[in-house]
Amino acid sequence: MSYQIAVLAGDGIGPEVMVEARKVLKATEERFALSIEYTEYDVGGAAIDNHGCPLPDATLKGCEAADAILFGSVGGPKWEHLAPNDQPERGALLPLRGHFELFCNMRPAKLHAGLEHMSPLRSDISSRGFDVLCVRELTSGIYFGKPKGRIGEGENEEAFDTMRYSRKEIRRIAKIAFETAQGRRKKVTSVDKANVLACSVLWREVVEEVAKDFPDVELEHIYIDNATMQLLRRPDEFDVMLCSNLFGDIISDEIAMLTGSMGLLSSISMNSAGFGLYEPAGGSAPDIAGQGIANPVAQILSAALLLRHSLKQEEAATVIENAVGKALSDGYLTGELLAIEERHNAKSTSEMGDYIAKLV
Amino acid sequence: MSYQIAVLAGDGIGPEVMVEARKVLKATEERFALSIEYTEYDVGGAAIDNHGCPLPDATLKGCEAADAILFGSVGGPKWEHLAPNDQPERGALLPLRGHFELFCNMRPAKLHAGLEHMSPLRSDISSRGFDVLCVRELTSGIYFGKPKGRIGEGENEEAFDTMRYSRKEIRRIAKIAFETAQGRRKKVTSVDKANVLACSVLWREVVEEVAKDFPDVELEHIYIDNATMQLLRRPDEFDVMLCSNLFGDIISDEIAMLTGSMGLLSSISMNSAGFGLYEPAGGSAPDIAGQGIANPVAQILSAALLLRHSLKQEEAATVIENAVGKALSDGYLTGELLAIEERHNAKSTSEMGDYIAKLV
Numbered sequence: 001m002s003y004q005i006a007v008l009a010g011d012g013i014g015p016e017v018m019v020e021a022r023k024v025l026k027a028t029e030e031r032f033a034l035s036i037e038y039t040e041y042d043v044g045g046a047a048i049d050n051h052g053c054p055l056p057d058a059t060l061k062g063c064e065a066a067d068a069i070l071f072g073s074v075g076g077p078k079w080e081h082l083a084p085n086d087q088p089e090r091g092a093l094l095p096l097r098g099h100f101e102l103f104c105n106m107r108p109a110k111l112h113a114g115l116e117h118m119s120p121l122r123s124d125i126s127s128r129g130f131d132v133l134c135v136r137e138l139t140s141g142i143y144f145g146k147p148k149g150r151i152g153e154g155e156n157e158e159a160f161d162t163m164r165y166s167r168k169e170i171r172r173i174a175k176i177a178f179e180t181a182q183g184r185r186k187k188v189t190s191v192d193k194a195n196v197l198a199c200s201v202l203w204r205e206v207v208e209e210v211a212k213d214f215p216d217v218e219l220e221h222i223y224i225d226n227a228t229m230q231l232l233r234r235p236d237e238f239d240v241m242l243c244s245n246l247f248g249d250i251i252s253d254e255i256a257m258l259t260g261s262m263g264l265l266s267s268i269s270m271n272s273a274g275f276g277l278y279e280p281a282g283g284s285a286p287d288i289a290g291q292g293i294a295n296p297v298a299q300i301l302s303a304a305l306l307l308r309h310s311l312k313q314e315e316a317a318t319v320i321e322n323a324v325g326k327a328l329s330d331g332y333l334t335g336e337l338l339a340i341e342e343r344h345n346a347k348s349t350s351e352m353g354d355y356i357a358k359l360v
Numbered sequence: 361m362s363y364q365i366a367v368l369a370g371d372g373i374g375p376e377v378m379v380e381a382r383k384v385l386k387a388t389e390e391r392f393a394l395s396i397e398y399t400e401y402d403v404g405g406a407a408i409d410n411h412g413c414p415l416p417d418a419t420l421k422g423c424e425a426a427d428a429i430l431f432g433s434v435g436g437p438k439w440e441h442l443a444p445n446d447q448p449e450r451g452a453l454l455p456l457r458g459h460f461e462l463f464c465n466m467r468p469a470k471l472h473a474g475l476e477h478m479s480p481l482r483s484d485i486s487s488r489g490f491d492v493l494c495v496r497e498l499t500s501g502i503y504f505g506k507p508k509g510r511i512g513e514g515e516n517e518e519a520f521d522t523m524r525y526s527r528k529e530i531r532r533i534a535k536i537a538f539e540t541a542q543g544r545r546k547k548v549t550s551v552d553k554a555n556v557l558a559c560s561v562l563w564r565e566v567v568e569e570v571a572k573d574f575p576d577v578e579l580e581h582i583y584i585d586n587a588t589m590q591l592l593r594r595p596d597e598f599d600v601m602l603c604s605n606l607f608g609d610i611i612s613d614e615i616a617m618l619t620g621s622m623g624l625l626s627s628i629s630m631n632s633a634g635f636g637l638y639e640p641a642g643g644s645a646p647d648i649a650g651q652g653i654a655n656p657v658a659q660i661l662s663a664a665l666l667l668r669h670s671l672k673q674e675e676a677a678t679v680i681e682n683a684v685g686k687a688l689s690d691g692y693l694t695g696e697l698l699a700i701e702e703r704h705n706a707k708s709t710s711e712m713g714d715y716i717a718k719l720v
């Protein structure tokens with residue numbers, strides 16, 4: 001069996017952490033006698049510079065021909081003056097999600113044992129640890145709803161966006177949240193604003209229906225404003241958080257920041273055929289790009305998730321994850337995870353990759 | 361000069377903290393020889409029980425006849441089974457905001473000196489303190505945008521909401537944010553999602569225009585997802601946060617929770633004529649209602665804000681605020697602000713009110 005992976009490294013630290021993910025993948029291929037072919041494509045700012053648009057046709061075609069997309073990160077100050085539609089993030093990520101109908105986005109945020117001090121939370125809260133998974137609907141809601149635009153003149157000119165959800169769309173993402181919760185702590189917290197939004201009222205109705213098929217999973221509903229608050233006080237009481245597109249954008253970033261170590265977090269965006277895009281949770285971090293200090297772990301874990309979910313190589317994925325776990329507990333850490341007085345022990349981007357590849 | 365205040369105590373702890381606010385107002389009237397008439401009206405769950413709807417006509421008429429509304433809090437488990445439209449929060453607050461066009465909502469969140477340990481943030485972050493004011497647009501956006509509803513059948517049935525903003529609506533709230541920032545630390549952070557929403561693109565355009573008239577105020581733009589994160593890492597770097605209705609709902613709750621002492625926070629909802637509704641930031645807290653342990657400070661500070669903004673009694677407002685400040689620094693605290701081993705020193709709701717009234 002031979003696989004094709006489209007590699008979209010992108011901007012900022014994207015290319016340098018991708019090198020490390022490739023090292024680890026190579027070691028994994030050897031150990032498990034997998035045959036994977038990689039093709040690199042431009043995306044984001046790099047694609048704007050080379051081809052005039054953030055998602056060139058060749059990139060899209062390459063992704064279509066692949067079994068999965070390993071994505072780095074896009075964006076940076078160089079392209080911030082562009083119109084919103086032409087910017088790297090919006091111009092690459094949203095069309096990729098739409099084109100491949102990657103409706104299911106999973107963003108795990110777990111406080112790693114030993115790294116509790118990285119969390120911005122008070123120590124008595126962070127010491128309890130937490131392990132939250134945000135399951136976010138990614139191809140509908142206010143991101144893609146029509147009509148969207150402007151109307152009118154002068155001071156009466158109005159802009160408008162439409163939030164829109166069908167029962168079908170809510171049902172398919174809700175099912176995944178419940179199924180996933182069954183393999184975890186069996187609790188789903190559905191985030192909405194049912195006291196204001198018609199979409200949220202329907203969301204709640206459908207989620208209640210889906211819940212009936214999962215009697216072993218506890219369901220609770222929470223308003224988005226209250227969710228943002230409760231995560232600060234008692235993050236350990238959440239397991240799976242089921243969110244619409246916009247609310248998931250907010251919640252997934254909040255829980256990522258609560259870990260204090262975004263360089264360790266990766267995310268999955270999948271469609272119903274198992275095709276997916278795998279990417280680190282952090283951004284392109286242009287401020288530290290090219291210095292060899294970026295943390296490659298999130299990119300390496302993205303590769304592990306790709307192996308598990310799109311290539312169905314559960315064992316290979318687990319071996320990578322264990323190697324990462326061992327590297328971290330061996331004290332192999334990049335600088336941002338160390339106290340200032342410990343920074344002289346920081347490992348470089350490539351030292352991290354080498355060590356994890358060796359462990360695999 | 362004689363004033364009329366409509367008192368809408370509502371549910372849960374609303375009535376008991378309102379008693380204390382009235383005590384403090386009475387002391388203030390005496391000291392400043394003000395003549396204020398109070399009329400009490402049912403609202404929220406209490407109004408559902410007594411009149412069958414959360415905002416009876418008599419209440420609305422009473423508010424129309426008044427110079428300002430002193431609001432308690434509404435809602436509780438007793439009314440949670442009702443349809444969203446009929447529930448106390450949505451059925452009372454949204455129509456009041458709409459009817460009086462209370463477009464300007466200000467929610468301050470300040471970490472009180474001496475109460476840093478209440479914040480859920482790590483001590484090195486909370487010890488830097490913070491003082492953030494959320495200026496939220498309150499009568500437009502996705503809360504009130506039309507169309508809103510459902511269409512279609514079976515699994516294709518869809519719900520939809522419309523987010524909508526005009527230049528005019530954005531301009532008037534942005535102006536207030538900049539004016540307010542001039543009296544503070546001269547920084548406005550405008551929160552949007554301009555990489556996805558047409559409304560946010562217009563929002564950014566208009567905010568930039570308004571900023572030109574305030575060259576002494578620094579303006580920065582931040583995406584809502586990033587804002588939620590940065591508040592956890594560096595709350596001290598924010599001054600005024602300018603938000604649309606939905607994003608302000610989220611940000612104002614997040615910053616309130618970051619103080620860890622919601623019982624001290626109050627908020628203003630005002631229209632362009634200076635008419636306003638003044639309310640505590642916390643909810644009706646039905647779990648502690650009737651026990652005499654609720655913190656009345658937020659309600660008392662709401663009364664101070666009412667005096668300042670709707671009755672233009674700046675001096676009277678400041679006297680109340682100073683009295684509250686002194687009570688807190690004298691260690692007059694309700695139980696939720698004390699460590700468990702200190703709770704025997706907790707002051708009751710009425711002890712707090714008595715002491716603050718005496719100081720006035």
Ligand SMILES: CC(C)[C@H](C(=O)O)[C@@H](O)C(=O)O
Nearest residue numbers: 089090093094249555556585
């Ligand atoms: C870049 C942006 C369009 C995107 C989103 O809002 O979905 C990003 O914030 C994310 O969460 O992946």
Ligand SMILES: CC(C)[C@H](C(=O)O)[C@@H](O)C(=O)O
Nearest residue numbers: 195196225449450453454609
């Ligand atoms: C009760 C609800 C409709 C309201 C809102 O969303 O505005 C509340 O959360 C608030 O912030 O005042």
